[in-house]
Amino acid sequence: DGGITQSPKYLFRKEGQNVTLSCEQNLNHDAMYWYRQDPGQGLRLIYYSQIVNDFQKGDIAEGYSVSREKKESFPLTVTSAQKNPTAFYLCASSAGARSRTEAFFGQGTRLTVV
């Protein structure tokens, strides 16, 4: 069935390591997004992509990197430059880059730095 799949559900990282979070969608959506949520807070935009091979920085892009080589995939790499990476990461997609389209979310990845 169609949807957005994030993996892994839980991820533990040692300080100084890069980690990559996976986000795959089979909804044939053009646009994909990454958000970060800290405990008790709302969601903040990290990066978004409106089309393959194109992406834009959001509000908190420092210490993160993305790629969009395939329409269905938008992986997020949390680099060692991200000072406080422990958070809940949510991936979303929408049918088009235009604003009048509903966004849907995956189940999230909880990243903990140990």
Added chain:
Amino acid sequence: GIQVEQSPPDLILQEGANSTLRCNFSDSVNNLQWFHQNPWGQLINLFYIPSGTKQNGRLSATTVATERYSLLYISSSQTTDSGVYFCAARPPDTGRRALTFGSGTRLQVQP
């Protein structure tokens, strides 16, 4: 960019009570969505409502785009309604093309 404010930040209800959650936004919008975040963190889509009124069971929502606010109504609340409710908005196709979220309303429904 667009600012999204939600009120109240916290709400405690007895089962069976009704409630109204408010979302104010600072700019015109082409997309306004309400979500419920469940205890496992997943965001459940409740309404896509850039304008007008929609109803889904005990929940309904109204967006008055000209006055830049949206309301989410929960009637006959149940304990399963507990969680965090988020409003998110996106302006017309200029500037940043992604939803901006409010800080949420944390709802606790007591039996």
